[in-house]
Amino acid sequence: MKVSETIIGQVNGTDITAYTLTNPNGISLTAMTYGATITELLMPDKNGKTENVILAMDSLDDYVTHRPYYGATIGRIAGRITKGAFALDDKSHQLVVNEGANQLHGGPAGLDTRVWDAEIQASADEASIHFTTTDADGANGYPGTLSVTVSYTLTTDNEWKVTYRATTDQATLFNPTNHVYFNLSGDINKPILQHELQLNSAVFAELGDENLPSGALLPAEGTPFDFRNGGKLAIAAEQNHPQTQKVAGFDHPFLLQHDDGKPDAILSEAESGRSVKMYTDQDCVVIYMHNAAIDKYTIAGKPVIQYAGITLETQALPDAINQEGFGDITLRPGEVYAAETIYKFEVQD
Template identity: 35%
Template sequence: MNTPDSVERSAFGTLPDGRRVDLYRIVNGNGVEMEVTNYGGIITSLKTPDAQGRLDDIVLGFGSLDGYLSDAYRQSNPYFGALIGRYGNRIAGGTFELNGKTYDLAKNDGPNHLHGGDKGFNRVLWNATPFENDSGSGLMLTYTSADGEEGYPGKLDVEVTYTLTDNNELAIDYKATTTRATPVNLTQHSYFNLGGEGSGDILDHQVMINADEFTPINETLIPTGEIKSVKGTPFDFTKATAIGERINDDNQQLVRARGYDHNFVIDRASATDDTLVLAARVSDPESGRVMEVATTEPGIQFYSGNFLDGTLTGKGGNAYGHRSGLALETQHYPDSPNQADFPSTILKPGDTYQSRTVYTFSTE
């Protein structure tokens, strides 16, 4: 493999079946640095400058493969930094009907199916090809999901490209084709703390979400089917608001999720399906770091790290406590295969699934 100068490849560990796992270090012209492993497509590290130019690692994760394979990690399964598929988020009852046939999936989140099942894309070894082009440097990851894998119909060929640009952007391009009609909803599950991983909670982070509506959830975190206005609720992030300002309000939706774990309906107005639209902006007053998220997707899941409880210790030697990271997962809506009024996630033979999300890092 010819690895470009801006990408370094090294050994990251060995899977129980003996297969080698690699780590790829990608650096842009400004010194922003990302590390990605081909196990699960996991972004293990992302170092960006603060307002004083100091680099800190702003994503949660581990310094070796063992952390991602440990029993403690698998029991809590926070999906740190991983690629998620075939279906990001939840499918009610672990079942859906398609073309007159019922498909049963793993129930790995209470009564529901979550993030692709027992062995989703976060736990497979991807083929990795480093590259350098006019846009930047990065890694192309490919994987073929067999017909019937985790209960899903059709052989699915997947390609995900991470590109780190000199504009301090992390662009993620998703592409997939199938041999049979199947639900597809790919996303990326990095947890961000703009103060640096292990630096404490994210409750002071200011969040803006470009969404006038969200999808309320039932007791098992499945959308009820309603599209509800955020106005007058703790879910109104149309103007930048500290995460901690309303997270403990006496609100049924917050109580059910133990905080924020909801899909927001991005205001795409007259934008076409393949147009990038700003979905969210996060800033940390302490470090001055800013992250903007633009996407072609119709939704974004805002998760405030409610289930982190300090049992996992990250690469910096710090325990990841309650709300020590936040996730912003661009996506189609949860449980879309069972919700006829939601945008469809069914990919058909002959069609190509394509999606793009860009995270842009800056300071203020």
């Protein structure tokens, strides 16, 4: 395994370092200390052509200025918190809101805006970047000082492992994710609608007002949300289902069934032959399809098209603290939060 690093700029006077892990099979992963963000994932196609298969900004300044969450570590809480408010142990907490009246992706100064410390660990079979940070008591309105480690590991088996560990000194909430967008064609000017998705999920969470969970968990069978037997993502843009119409595609949590030995999801693109199998110990995956075009910034020098990429955000169900039956995302002193998601990259002839 090969490891390299370079300083790519500064944020608030602090150097930002990008680390690149490369395996013998032509796959490389680059991640930077700003936001513990993955900025490049190079992968060959069936003809041996190597391209970046994730969405990435053109410069560090773009990440800071526009905050699109591309490839970033999201927290303390992924997704939206209704009214930015919750009660924990009979005490009410008001978070700092940053999307209308609600909090999104941890607030205005979430973990994706932090400059993380980093250490490299490498062997013949794998190499890892271990990112660490401490989120102070009261940051974005959350109680407790939170110590977080996020590790990215690239293996000779073409796996990208994302692991999380966290501890706290007060009861708090923690539900992180990585917000990587895949476009397996390697061309971000080519929409992902012809990508095939297979998803081991029979239930999805309905969206209500302001794209917040309504609290209802609905059967996927007979809807555009049923990918148990695979299907093209175009169905989300073409169907007249009220939930796909609401967001012009998908921005929905899917409950995962976790059948032993089976991937929780498989994303593939026929022309390139590339595929990614996803395995996770998390309850759900939020799937978002970059449902709108963006012209405020560029990728590879061009405005970002609608459906430029797809996220597979593994996490607990969003807004779980405010939704009955959505699970427990409380982290308490003496406990260790631990989670892992694995993306395995393959090429089919």
